[in-house]
Amino acid sequence: MTVEYLKKAARRSTDDSGDVRETVKAILDEIEKGGDAAARAVAARFDKYEGDIVLTDDAIEAAAAAVPERLKDDIRYAHDNVRRFAEAQKATIGDTQLEIAPGLIAGQKAIPVSAAGCYAPGGRYAHVASALMTVTTAKVAGCGHIAACSPPRPGQGVHPAIVYTAHLCGADRILALGGVQGVAAMAFGLFGLPKADILVGPGNQFVAEAKRMLFGRVGIDMFAGPTDSLIIADETADPEIAAVDLVGQAEHGYNSPVWLVTTYRGLAEKVMARVPQLIAELPELNRRNAEAAWRDYAEVILCSDRHEMARVSDDVAPEHLTVQAADLDWWLDRLSCYGSLFLGEETTVAYGDKASGTNHVLPTSGAARYTGGLSVHKFMKLVTWQRSTRDGARRVAEATARISRLEGMEGHARSADVRLAKYYPGENFNLSAHD
Ligand SMILES: NC(=O)C1=CN([C@@H]2O[C@H](COP(=O)(O)OP(=O)(O)OC[C@H]3O[C@@H](n4cnc5c(N)ncnc54)[C@H](O)[C@@H]3O)[C@@H](O)[C@H]2O)C=CC1
Numbered sequence: 001m002t003v004e005y006l007k008k009a010a011r012r013s014t015d016d017s018g019d020v021r022e023t024v025k026a027i028l029d030e031i032e033k034g035g036d037a038a039a040r041a042v043a044a045r046f047d048k049y050e051g052d053i054v055l056t057d058d059a060i061e062a063a064a065a066a067v068p069e070r071l072k073d074d075i076r077y078a079h080d081n082v083r084r085f086a087e088a089q090k091a092t093i094g095d096t097q098l099e100i101a102p103g104l105i106a107g108q109k110a111i112p113v114s115a116a117g118c119y120a121p122g123g124r125y126a127h128v129a130s131a132l133m134t135v136t137t138a139k140v141a142g143c144g145h146i147a148a149c150s151p152p153r154p155g156q157g158v159h160p161a162i163v164y165t166a167h168l169c170g171a172d173r174i175l176a177l178g179g180v181q182g183v184a185a186m187a188f189g190l191f192g193l194p195k196a197d198i199l200v201g202p203g204n205q206f207v208a209e210a211k212r213m214l215f216g217r218v219g220i221d222m223f224a225g226p227t228d229s230l231i232i233a234d235e236t237a238d239p240e241i242a243a244v245d246l247v248g249q250a251e252h253g254y255n256s257p258v259w260l261v262t263t264y265r266g267l268a269e270k271v272m273a274r275v276p277q278l279i280a281e282l283p284e285l286n287r288r289n290a291e292a293a294w295r296d297y298a299e300v301i302l303c304s305d306r307h308e309m310a311r312v313s314d315d316v317a318p319e320h321l322t323v324q325a326a327d328l329d330w331w332l333d334r335l336s337c338y339g340s341l342f343l344g345e346e347t348t349v350a351y352g353d354k355a356s357g358t359n360h361v362l363p364t365s366g367a368a369r370y371t372g373g374l375s376v377h378k379f380m381k382l383v384t385w386q387r388s389t390r391d392g393a394r395r396v397a398e399a400t401a402r403i404s405r406l407e408g409m410e411g412h413a414r415s416a417d418v419r420l421a422k423y424y425p426g427e428n429f430n431l432s433a434h435d
């Protein structure tokens with residue numbers, strides 16, 4: 001049976017990508033050419049900010065003093081969860097080696113990158129948790145230098161709680177620089193920073209596009225653009241909870257898609273009626289964002305059974321996937337494309353966003369088809385090494401010589417020939433590609 005759209009999106013998150021690309025390219029070129037001064041000029045242009053870019057120790061101290069003690073407690077609590085989860089993830093990879101053949105050893109080493117550039121958004125909201133998620137994982141990975149960038153508010157600078165959090169989690173340098181200019185400063189090594197080996201962190205379409213354009217010259221975590229969220233709900237789901245959760249993520253931005261995928265028309269109708277009421281009760285900025293997101297990017301999809309719901313969800317590959325349905329084990333086993341999965345009504349995206357321990361820097365716009373979210377692994381290079389005794393590599397040398405000749409790579413073949421001739425001077429080897 002085909003799915004029924006009870007609400008269809010008027011826009012797709014990639015609709016304005018053309019002009020974003022142009023804008024970002026121009027800014028990257030301007031800053032690559034003009035360095036620190038150009039980055040300052042862009043910050044003044046877009047953020048009306050002309051203050052210090054690199055935060056001094058005094059500025060960091062002053063920021064910490066401005067954060068209420070109970071909030072610092074909450075941030076420290078969240079940091080502890082995120083750190084412990086990152087350490088658990090780190091334990092799942094590491095160095096290893098295998099004796100391929102007697103005398104021939106091959107191995108893997110996990111090496112953290114030297115310099116990490118972490119971006120914490122701050123245009124619409126003060127993304128304290130993004131500073132937590134990016135800097136903590138870089139620290140746990142063992143990166144040599146960690147820079148954090150976040151947009152300054154005109155005349156005020158970076159939100160004090162973002163400064164406090166970045167410092168708590170281990171940032172070596174904190175810059176009052178947002179958007180493309182912040183990403184560029186870390187990638188190009190401006191303001192005394194080492195050039196970042198990897199850029200991590202979420203951001204708006206401009207930040208995400210800047211990371212995408214710089215990929216190759218620098219590593220990136222993933223395409224972590226405008227937040228998107230999908231809820232799978234069956235007849236056991238609570239429509240009020242589902243509606244509140246959809247609105248909670250739609251507030252991210254005018255271009256933050258949300259989906260409700262259900263088998264129960266009654267639930268869909270209740271949620272569609274309730275969402276606009278909940279949006280109307282939000283503060284002005286949140287309401288404007290959520291209204292536009294719900295109007296232009298939200299979809300409500302009616303499916304015939306859970307198999308169809310799972311297929312629709314995997315096709316979307318949402319950044320956040322919530323399942324409010326019976327038989328959670330079935331869903332955990334069946335679903336395969338998502339940034340982070342929230343099983344059951346007792347969890348919610350906001351918990352993962354702020355404090356439960358999993359990373360909230362997650363793939364958006366369908367990138368969850370090919371990648372998971374930010375983890376300590378993104379900062380670790382898994383490199384290989386090998387060594388051998390002369391006899392250990394004898395069989396490899398013969399195979400290498402013949403395969404290389406089969407491929408037409410005579411030069412490769414002779415790297416094997418020369419060793420066989422040196423180590424086994426009396427022996428004749430048939431190293432041709434033909435019998
Ligand atoms: N995928 C993920 O894991 C996460 C995604 N997010 C997303 O991050 C985004 C945060 O966006 P924002 O609040 O805007 O903060 P932001 O920090 O990403 O962007 C603000 C910066 O954008 C620049 N900017 C604004 N308009 C511009 C223009 N027309 N051209 C060039 N640069 C411009 C400004 O210089 C400003 O510093 C949201 O879309 C949110 O959904 C947030 C957290 C996690």
Ligand SMILES: O=C(O)[C@@H](O)CS(=O)(=O)O
Nearest residue numbers: 129227353354360361362
């Ligand atoms: O992961 C995201 O996209 C966001 O939901 C995270 S936060 O809400 O901005 O903390």
Ligand SMILES: [Zn+2]
Nearest residue numbers: 227249350353
């Ligand atoms: Zn969120």
